Amino acid sequence: MTRLSSRSRGILTDLWLTAPATLGMIVLIFAPVLVVVVLSFTDYQFGARSFEWIGLENYATIFTDPIGQRAVVNTLIYVAVVMPASIVLALLVALGVHEASRWMPRLAAALRAAYFLPVAATLVAMATVWQMLLHPTLGPVNQALLALGLPGQDWLSDRGLVLYTLTIIGVWETVGYNMVLFLAGLAAIPHHLYDAADIDGANRSWERFWTVTWPMLGPTTLFVMVVTATRSFRVFEIVATLTDGGPAFASDTLVFAMYREGFVYFKAGYSSAITVVFLVFVLIFTLAQFRILESRVHYR
Amino acid sequence: MIELRNISRRFGDTSALSDVSLTIEGASFTSLLGPSGCGKSTLLRIIAGLDHPTSGSILFSGRDVRDLSAAERNIAMVFQSYALYPHMTVRGNIALPLAMRSMNRLERFPVLSELLPSARRKAVENNLAVERIAALLKIEELLDRKPSQLSGGQKQRAAVGRALVREPTAFLLDEPLSNLDAKLRHAMRAEIVDLHRTTGRTFIYVTHDQAEAMSMSDQVVVIMDGKVQQVDAPRDLYERPASRSVAAFVGDHPVNFLDVAVDRRQLAPPFEDVTLDTAIPGRTVTVGIRSERLHPAADGALAGRIERVDYLGSSTMVSLRLPSGHRLSAVLSEQDAVPVEGEILRLSFAPQRADLFDPDSGQRIDARLVPARASSRPARRDQ
Numbered sequence: 001m002t003r004l005s006s007r008s009r010g011i012l013t014d015l016w017l018t019a020p021a022t023l024g025m026i027v028l029i030f031a032p033v034l035v036v037v038v039l040s041f042t043d044y045q046f047g048a049r050s051f052e053w054i055g056l057e058n059y060a061t062i063f064t065d066p067i068g069q070r071a072v073v074n075t076l077i078y079v080a081v082v083m084p085a086s087i088v089l090a091l092l093v094a095l096g097v098h099e100a101s102r103w104m105p106r107l108a109a110a111l112r113a114a115y116f117l118p119v120a121a122t123l124v125a126m127a128t129v130w131q132m133l134l135h136p137t138l139g140p141v142n143q144a145l146l147a148l149g150l151p152g153q154d155w156l157s158d159r160g161l162v163l164y165t166l167t168i169i170g171v172w173e174t175v176g177y178n179m180v181l182f183l184a185g186l187a188a189i190p191h192h193l194y195d196a197a198d199i200d201g202a203n204r205s206w207e208r209f210w211t212v213t214w215p216m217l218g219p220t221t222l223f224v225m226v227v228t229a230t231r232s233f234r235v236f237e238i239v240a241t242l243t244d245g246g247p248a249f250a251s252d253t254l255v256f257a258m259y260r261e262g263f264v265y266f267k268a269g270y271s272s273a274i275t276v277v278f279l280v281f282v283l284i285f286t287l288a289q290f291r292i293l294e295s296r297v298h299y300r
Numbered sequence: 301m302i303e304l305r306n307i308s309r310r311f312g313d314t315s316a317l318s319d320v321s322l323t324i325e326g327a328s329f330t331s332l333l334g335p336s337g338c339g340k341s342t343l344l345r346i347i348a349g350l351d352h353p354t355s356g357s358i359l360f361s362g363r364d365v366r367d368l369s370a371a372e373r374n375i376a377m378v379f380q381s382y383a384l385y386p387h388m389t390v391r392g393n394i395a396l397p398l399a400m401r402s403m404n405r406l407e408r409f410p411v412l413s414e415l416l417p418s419a420r421r422k423a424v425e426n427n428l429a430v431e432r433i434a435a436l437l438k439i440e441e442l443l444d445r446k447p448s449q450l451s452g453g454q455k456q457r458a459a460v461g462r463a464l465v466r467e468p469t470a471f472l473l474d475e476p477l478s479n480l481d482a483k484l485r486h487a488m489r490a491e492i493v494d495l496h497r498t499t500g501r502t503f504i505y506v507t508h509d510q511a512e513a514m515s516m517s518d519q520v521v522v523i524m525d526g527k528v529q530q531v532d533a534p535r536d537l538y539e540r541p542a543s544r545s546v547a548a549f550v551g552d553h554p555v556n557f558l559d560v561a562v563d564r565r566q567l568a569p570p571f572e573d574v575t576l577d578t579a580i581p582g583r584t585v586t587v588g589i590r591s592e593r594l595h596p597a598a599d600g601a602l603a604g605r606i607e608r609v610d611y612l613g614s615s616t617m618v619s620l621r622l623p624s625g626h627r628l629s630a631v632l633s634e635q636d637a638v639p640v641e642g643e644i645l646r647l648s649f650a651p652q653r654a655d656l657f658d659p660d661s662g663q664r665i666d667a668r669l670v671p672a673r674a675s676s677r678p679a680r681r682d683q
Contacts, residue, residue, distance in 0.1 A: 190381070190383075192379050192381050192383040193383055193385065195345075195350050195370075195377075195379065195383060196377075196379060196383035196384075196385070196462075198349075198350060198369065198370040198371065199348065199350070199370050199371065199375065199376065199377045199397075200371070200396050200397040200400055200462070201371040201397055201400030201401050202396065202400050203369050203370065203371050207400070211385065211396070212385070215385070215386075215387035215388075216386075216387075218387070299386040299387045299446050299447075299448055
């Protein structure tokens with residue numbers, strides 16, 4: 001038996017350590033994605049014995065069929081509202097909670113828990129609560145509007161309104177998660193930078209924010225943006241539990257359409273094409289954010 | 301002139317500073333010297349306005365500055381960690397204090413600042429000031445780099461530039477050299493002294509390094525356990541330390557503290573050859589002799605067996621055990637022969653330059669050792 005050099009022994013150790021995880025990724029992620037990509041070019045129906053190659057027809061359907069278009073546009077609108085709104089709100093809440101933690105730590109801890117509750121709780125259970133809140137006649141939301149002399153709304157059954165109702169619930173769900181990330185970012189800002197800002201005359205809260213807080217939160221903000229983007233592209237539970245994509249596909253989204261086509265109608269080929277579109281969207285969004293922002297938030 | 305009157309600072313139950321009173325003359329170089337955790341940085345932050353005393357008052361040129369923010373006190377500060385804004389270039393860092401003072405909110409606003417004529421004029425003026433400072437500190441070629449692209453010494457200069465660029469009442473420096481390597485520290489020490497001369501402003505310098513404080517300052521404030529131990533010029537600090545702990549803290553070499561019995565003016569061995577110039581109460585006294593003040597001499601008064609020899613090139617440290625049981629360490633110069641362990645070494649010292657302390661309180665005793673008069677004592681036996 002020949003003795004291996006320390007270099008090749010090192011390589012073997014590296015392989016031995018990384019192989020299980022790599023193998024898992026290949027078997028559980030990359031291979032299925034490849035299968036999905038292949039299926040997206042077929043008319044395969046789940047359970048069928050054969051399929052035809054139909055090229056890009058599935059993709060053409062998504063972008064030309066009114067229902068497919070609806071899902072794409074709805075998803076983009078949802079992301080466009082939830083992303084900025086939940087990030088800005090989360091930042092404001094985090095700044096408030098961070099500030100409050102200095103002079104009343106108990107209240108700050110209670111607020112933090114309250115905002116994080118939607119993240120920790122089961123969304124499906126929470127959706128029931130929302131359904132009750134938004135009930136057209138019995139719901140407290142409409143009751144309150146009526147008390148103020150405003151007309152009540154059909155929050156979940158008005159075609160023009162339902163998507164925006166879902167975005168509000170989406171923001172409510174995401175703020176707590178983003179707040180926790182921002183709080184961690186805020187806690188990591190070295191305090192001597194605030195001292196320097198005080199000395200340099202940037203001592204009012206607005207100036208402190210622009211001189212120290214906001215630039216130092218840059219890496220956190222980038223991370224929050226990427227996470228929020230992928231989370232909002234994935235919107236599914238609230239659609240499935242509250243609206244089923246209705247009324248008349250007014251609240252249909254990509255992932256819900258993917259589920260409906262694949263698991264209700266068993267159109268595996270079409271569902272795979274939607275999945276690929278979804279993956280490409282998320283990939284483009286994430287890459288764009290990294291490309292554009294990374295050099296600006298990591299100060300090298 | 302900066303005056304501190306009876307400053308105390310408590311953090312919960314712990315007292316960081318107690319009853320600190322101090323006068324810092326305008327244009328002077330004052331060091332706050334003490335071991336880490338003694339409260340010197342807290343004192344500096346209180347002077348800066350970054351922290352507030354629990355009690356006591358601070359006066360700048362006779363005016364109480366209690367309610368003035370750090371910016372309104374118009375002091376400049378160099379932080380131990382430099383505290384440069386990582387997202388700005390060196391130019392941006394140095395210009396920030398100028399922009400904050402000369403421009404209003406509108407003129408600093410990102411896009412408007414390019415459009416408003418007044419903002420553009422001020423930006424040009426500020427930039428000239430930045431380049432003047434950069435030239436003074438020899439960092440012109442670094443102006444467009446980010447702090448992460450700078451070495452420790454370069455960051456240090458940029459931080460000094462940010463402090464220098466406006467005309468502050470005082471410069472506060474919080475251990476600015478402690479993150480630099482030894483060689484650079486020496487060079488920067490000289491540069492800071494030069495800066496003090498050229499700017500002619502008040503410098504307040506916090507350090508735990510007695511060599512820095514001694515070599516740079518007009519006035520050294522020794523702080524220990526939150527209390528001011530002594531305020532003096534470096535030379536007086538070395539020659540007349542107010543307490544045993546100050547004596548031990550100041551100076552490059554260790555100090556020998558020997559507790560000896562005393563009866564009015566008469567001292568027990570190994571000090572039979574000297575007496576006190578005035579009688580003191582108490583039964584024991586601590587005699588402090590700096591190890592660099594002990595010299596080998598054939599007729600030296602202190603003789604002991606050498607227990608340890610540390611040869612350091614330019615000097616040699618020796619430790620001896622005296623027959624009286626005391627240990628003594630001495631610094632021998634390059635010219636002296638390097639002794640061997642186990643030998644007997646005789647050392648002489650100038651009795652007048654020894655310091656006397658109360659063994660209980662550690663405070664200086666105002667008495668001196670003098671050679672015993674030949675008439676009052678028998679001639680020393682030769683051995």
